[in-house]
Amino acid sequence: MTLKNRISLLVSLLFTILFGLASTVIFILYSNYRKEEFRDRLEIKALSNIKLLVNVKQIDNQLLKIIDQNSINKLYDEKTLVFDSNYKLIYSSIDDAKIKWSVDDLKYLKKNKTFFKQQGDYEVYGVFYDTNDRDFYALISATDNFGKKKLLFLRYTLIVSYLFFTCLCWIITSFTVKKLMNPLNSFHQKIKNINENNLDTRIESKSNKNEIDLIANEFNFMMDRIEVSYQKQKEFTANASHELRTPLSRITSQIENTVADPKTSVENKSFLTNILADVNQLTELINSLLILSKVDTNRGENTEIHRMDEILFSAIENLNKSFPDFVILFEIEENENLDTALEIKGNKNLLEIALSNVLKNACVYSDNKQATVKISADDHHLILSVSNTGITLSEEEQKNLFQPFMRGENSKGTTGFGLGLRIVQRILTLHKATISYSVSNTNTNLFRLTFHL
Numbered sequence: 538m539t540l541k542n543r544i545s546l547l548v549s550l551l552f553t554i555l556f557g558l559a560s561t562v563i564f565i566l567y568s569n570y571r572k573e574e575f576r577d578r579l580e581i582k583a584l585s586n587i588k589l590l591v592n593v594k595q596i597d598n599q600l601l602k603i604i605d606q607n608s609i610n611k612l613y614d615e616k617t618l619v620f621d622s623n624y625k626l627i628y629s630s631i632d633d634a635k636i637k638w639s640v641d642d643l644k645y646l647k648k649n650k651t652f653f654k655q656q657g658d659y660e661v662y663g664v665f666y667d668t669n670d671r672d673f674y675a676l677i678s679a680t681d682n683f684g685k686k687k688l689l690f691l692r693y694t695l696i697v698s699y700l701f702f703t704c705l706c707w708i709i710t711s712f713t714v715k716k717l718m719n720p721l722n723s724f725h726q727k728i729k730n731i732n733e734n735n736l737d738t739r740i741e742s743k744s745n746k747n748e749i750d751l752i753a754n755e756f757n758f759m760m761d762r763i764e765v766s767y768q769k770q771k772e773f774t775a776n777a778s779h780e781l782r783t784p785l786s787r788i789t790s791q792i793e794n795t796v797a798d799p800k801t802s803v804e805n806k807s808f809l810t811n812i813l814a815d816v817n818q819l820t821e822l823i824n825s826l827l828i829l830s831k832v833d834t835n836r837g838e839n840t841e842i843h844r845m846d847e848i849l850f851s852a853i854e855n856l857n858k859s860f861p862d863f864v865i866l867f868e869i870e871e872n873e874n875l876d877t878a879l880e881i882k883g884n885k886n887l888l889e890i891a892l893s894n895v896l897k898n899a900c901v902y903s904d905n906k907q908a909t910v911k912i913s914a915d916d917h918h919l920i921l922s923v924s925n926t927g928i929t930l931s932e933e934e935q936k937n938l939f940q941p942f943m944r945g946e947n948s949k950g951t952t953g954f955g956l957g958l959r960i961v962q963r964i965l966t967l968h969k970a971t972i973s974y975s976v977s978n979t980n981t982n983l984f985r986l987t988f989h990l
Contacts, residue, residue: 574684615637848892878990972987
């Protein structure tokens, strides 16, 4: 899980839990408040009835019932019972509702003065009233429909609010975190695209010194040091390769002159010929290293447009000079966009080197001294396919095919250093193109060079 999603999830979960707890606490507190408020109303009603019976001499049970029935504070589905000190019922309201009671309840009242309990949908309040000469017990039962409706409304309100604001929190949190993480995403994209061809990439940092800006500044400082080190390495490779070419050329010339001298014995000529072959291989290696060092140097020269078919024909012509026995078959797939697709912006010399290396590789490792080149195009790509029949590479060898000095099992008996395809990949990367290898058919090697239009 990404950091962005993890932060969004944690913040949203925290809000969801806290809001859920707050809603639960609010509901419980209000539920308790409703019970206490209804209890107070029952107590007031019960004491009022007892005081009317005790203190007002002119009132009888029938009149009390009328007063009770028309009371301003009449409770819903109310039932009132009043008992004397002998647990004898002396007053009962005219409601049809019933109160379940026992003598033990009245004894409990005398001891504890009050009680409040639930009987089904009814809530019952009992109170003990002590006068100078007589004791009274009052039981009053009613349902708090109004309070329960408010409690039900509060419950639905809290549930709907919880669902709505939770969803809203998840959306807002995700959007906010995504917006806050945009600089980090841009940072990540630029880092991901950095390679040996664009070490001058730097991350923009704003004036406010937040954590991302601090990381960007340190990253830029690190890239400055890496670029300087890389430039020094390239300069050393280029200078060393260039300086080594001169003495090697002199050695090659002297050996060739010695071999051509009639005075040189046959044994010495054979010995010098072997040395000359080694010197030529060393010269080829140095030339390859020099090409690699110059690839990045030429990255600013990719401004001219060249036709890839012309570069390909030139590469084939040069290859035929070194390998006249090899046959290269040429195919062009008909496409209305092909003429435009063949125009590629880049460095002609480097592109020719890349194509020459691929063609040379196909010819050298073919089993019939033959290779096939096919040009095709679609709306967004120009594709050059180079295939030959011969020993194919294993999956493990394919993984490291474009690494420097990598040579497969099929290279036994052939000269080389494993730098050709590495040079091709570096040149194509410079031109924003790619190269891939696959086994198209049995014993058929296929290289695809894809140029993005």
